[in-house]
Amino acid sequence: MATPAQSLKLAAAPLLGFFNRARLGFPRHYFQGAGGIGDDLLCTAVFHELRKRRARGIVVNTQHSDLFRGSPDVDAVIDCPRPRLSRWLREGLPFVPLSYADYDPVTDRDQPPAEHVLAIICRLAGLTGQVALRPYLFLAPEERAAGRLADKQIVMQSSGQAAAHFMQNKEWLPDRFREVCGRLRETHTIVQIGSAQDPLLEGAVDLRGQTSLRQSAAILTNSAVFIGLVGFLMHLARAVDCRGVIVYGGRERPEQTGYVANINLIGNPPCSPCWLRNRCDFDHICMQTILPEVVFQATRKQIVKQGIALETETALL
Structure with a gap:
């Protein structure tokens, strides 16, 4: 026999469903990413492909609404951080979760994706045909203008420790970032963004912990290249058409999570790709070998391409 609470839930569901559909204009598509800021940014690839196919009524539930400000690909954004209320607010909606990975905390290992993660979430959304494997973020002209800090600028990060799910196996050596920074300062202004706790790059314009999501995006779109690690800033740079030099190491492969417009530097020992987050029995040799x-x-090669349209990989679903 149903409890009073269960009976009330069953009775309220149709009313909630109608209310939710009505308040959002009876949407045809309702999505939610895996929850992280990078995960939600990747979802923009799905929305862009749906819009190219003339889809309407696209709604996203996110805690990172700034990702979608000014986007022509989304009709409504719901920002509801409370889990129970979030469940109520999607009752009766055509809800599709967009998640591409499973993590096993016992082994500290992510399940390797069988194809590019953007292809995976596009399939989950029911897309078929050719899709572009890149995210999107739209800046207003005044935002874009504010991101120009110098005539010739390069963005660097020195760590990904601020990530919601920090992974030691994605980290390169801070001293090596400093060495690269020192050499590039001879020709370019280096702008450091990221967490306030990231190792400082001496001589860079220090904006650690001082930029919002959209301010970081504006700085990136005005820069010749982004130098950093696998993570949110890598995806954000591609979303605003900034080329990258990405120190991948050997945890994962660029063809699974990266972009062809970047120069992706990998280490290739026998243990790679391991898809481990933090545990390593080989002293991070895949990172040690990247000098x-x-x-x-690699950065010099990317600099000369500034102003040339970025290459975009596609997948046929």
Whole structure:
């Protein structure tokens, strides 16, 4: 026999469903990402492909609404951080979760994706045909203008420790970032963004912990190149058409999570790709083998491409 609470829930569901559909204009698509800021940014690839196919009524539930400000690809944004209320507010809606990975805390390992993570979430959304494997973020002209800090600027990060799910196996050595920064300062203004606790890059314009999501995006879109690690800033740079030099190491492969417009530097020992988050029995040899000279030369190659449209990989679903 149903409890009084269960009976009330069953009785209220149709009313909640109608209320939710009505308040959002009877949406045809309702999505929620995996919850992280990078996960939600990746969802923009899905919304853009749906809009290209003339889909309407696209709604996203997110705690990172700034990602979607000014987007022509989304009709409504719900920002509801409370889990119970969030469940009520999606009652009766055509809800599709967009998640691409499973993590096993016992082994400290993510399940390797069988294809690019953007292709996975596009499939989950029911998309077919050719899709572009890139995210999108739209800046207003005044936001874009405010991100120009110098005539020739490069953005760097020195750590991904501020990530919601920090992974030691994505980290490169701070001293090597400093060496690259020192060499590039001869020709460019280096702007450091990221967490306030990230290792300082001496001589850079220090904006650690001082920029919002959209301010970071504006700085990136005005920069010749982004130099950093696998994570949110890598995805944000691609979303605003900034080329990257990404120190991948060997935890994962660029063809699974990265972008062809970037130069993706990998280490390739026998243990790679391991998809482990923090545990490593080999002293991070996949990162140790990536030297500052390699990052410096890759950056020079990207600098000369500034102003050229970025290459975009596609997948056929």
